[in-house]
Amino acid sequence: MTPSLLELLRKVDTPTVCNAIEVAExxxxxxxxxxxxxxxxxxxxxAIVGYARTARIAAANPPQEPPEVIRARRMxxxxxxxxxxxxxxxxxxxxxxxxxxGAFWGEINTxxxxxxxxxxxxxxxxxxxxxxxxxxFPVVAGSIGPSxxxxxxxxxxxxxxxxxxxxxxxxxxxxxxxxxxxxxxxxIATLEGAIxxxxxxxxxxxxxxxxxxxxxxxCEVWAQFEAART
Numbered sequence: 001m002t003p004s005l006l007e008l009l010r011k012v013d014t015p016t017v018c019n020a021i022e023v024a025e026x027x028x029x030x031x032x033x034x035x036x037x038x039x040x041x042x043x044x045x046x047a048i049v050g051y052a053r054t055a056r057i058a059a060a061n062p063p064q065e066p067p068e069v070i071r072a073r074r075m076x077x078x079x080x081x082x083x084x085x086x087x088x089x090x091x092x093x094x095x096x097x098x099x100x101x102g103a104f105w106g107e108i109n110t111x112x113x114x115x116x117x118x119x120x121x122x123x124x125x126x127x128x129x130x131x132x133x134x135x136x137f138p139v140v141a142g143s144i145g146p147s148x149x150x151x152x153x154x155x156x157x158x159x160x161x162x163x164x165x166x167x168x169x170x171x172x173x174x175x176x177x178x179x180x181x182x183x184x185x186x187x188i189a190t191l192e193g194a195i196x197x198x199x200x201x202x203x204x205x206x207x208x209x210x211x212x213x214x215x216x217x218x219c220e221v222w223a224q225f226e227a228a229r230t
Contacts, residue, residue, distance in 0.1 A: 001172065005089070005192045009049045014178045014193060017047075023229075024187035024194035033181040034163035040103075040177035041127055042138040048120030050087035050177040052167050052182075053080055054160045057125065058095045059102020059149035070152050077153045082116040088119055089173045093160035094125030097142060102149025103128035105139045113137065122175050124162045140175045201228045 001009075015034075021030045055077050064068050081090055090113055093228065094100040105127040113121060114137040124142040133139065142163070159168045165180060167173070172183040183191065207219040 001188060002192070003048070006049060006102050008192055008195055009174055010046045010201075012047065014047060014174050014176045014181055016195065016198065017174045017179065017183070017191075018109050018181055020191060020195040020198045021184065021187055021196050022183070024190045025184075028186075030181075032165060032184065034165045034179035036163050036179075038140050038142060038163060038177075038179050039127070039144060040138060040140050041130055042135075043117050043177040045136070045138050046176075048089055048138055048140065048180075049124065050089040050119045050163055050172065050173060052091045052169055052171040052173050053084040053087055053088050053118070054091045054093075054157060054167060054169050055080065055153060056093045056095055056100075056153060056155040056158060056160060057151055059094040059104070059125070059151035060099060062150045063152045073153045073156065077156045079117075080156050081113060081118065084118075084169075086117050087119045088117070089175070090121040090123075091162060091167045091171075091173065092121065092123045092125065092161055093162060094123060094142070095154060097124040098114050100125045100142060101145060102126060102147060102151040103145050104148070104151050105133075105141060106148065107132040107134075110134055110137050110139060122167075122173060136178075140177070165187070198229075201225065204228060 024026050033217040105121055107129040110133045114134045120137055121139045126143050126145040127139045127141040157169055174181050204225045205221055
């Protein structure tokens with residue numbers, strides 16, 4: 001991922017990237033994205049863009065392992081998050097979903113991850129402390145709740161599933177208030193050009209619509225639009 005691609009990805013929303021991936025692939029059918037409605041802690045901030053660091057947690061019930069095992073795994077989790085190449089995104093599956101009750105993502109934990117240099121978190125679990133989360137570290141989550149429950153780390157660095165989207169360590173993530181996607185490795189080299197082409201093509205319709213048009217003019221514009229995107 002070049003610096004210019006990273007800068008562009010941070011400026012555009014996830015639906016734009018979803019469409020641009022299909023432009024880069026030359027076909028429809030891209031499907032490595034989340035399903036369902038997710039919540040974003042900071043919808044006004046830019047998109048979360050970075051390489052995935054993965055883990056699994058649980059919170060509905062107390063852990064059954066000895067406390068020293070739980071503590072050691074939590075520290076292994078933090079080392080895993082701190083050691084990843086930047087920019088990085090914490091992608092954490094709550095195994096209690098769809099009945100997740102414990103917020104792993106609150107003021108303290110988000111601040112710790114931001115301190116590691118990470119740029120955001122993606123989870124099917126719970127977030128809390130809205131209004132107190134650090135600026136520049138958005139969380140895209142499955143729900144909002146008041147309690148941390150019995151939250152504890154179950155697995156570190158394993159493949160995870162977030163709202164139907166499978167993620168492995170090192171996947172390039174793009175996420176915002178619409179949800180998230182995994183950018184295919186095969187399109188990274190051409191994705192910047194695909195995004196710019198998509199924006200230029202969409203501008204044909206959007207600019208004309210802002211000016212106002214009758215149906216005849218719309219047909220002319222739509223023909224230009226279809227010709228430009230093929």
